[in-house]
Amino acid sequence: MKAYVYVSLKKSVLDPQGKTIQGALKKMGYKGLGDVRQGKYFELTLDGELTKSEVESEVERIAREVLTNPVIEEYRYSLEE
Numbered sequence: 001m002k003a004y005v006y007v008s009l010k011k012s013v014l015d016p017q018g019k020t021i022q023g024a025l026k027k028m029g030y031k032g033l034g035d036v037r038q039g040k041y042f043e044l045t046l047d048g049e050l051t052k053s054e055v056e057s058e059v060e061r062i063a064r065e066v067l068t069n070p071v072i073e074e075y076r077y078s079l080e081e
Helices: 016-027 052-067
Strands: 002-009 039-045 073-080
Touching (some): 002 052, 039 052
Antiparallel strands (some): 002 039
């Protein structure tokens, strides 16, 4: 089973890298751009021995304890069998 974890800054946290990307895109002539926020993406392959609820529990724990800084970041994930 695979887990796809998306980590991004909380909306209340300034994103200077996103602002830099936004400025660069505007200078390059891209139009209609409102806001840019950057983040991180992880693909985790989990052992087939785990049940779906065990996988969800492990992915939650990994994302919360290792992949994110809970003070400034939030995460979401999806699973694929």
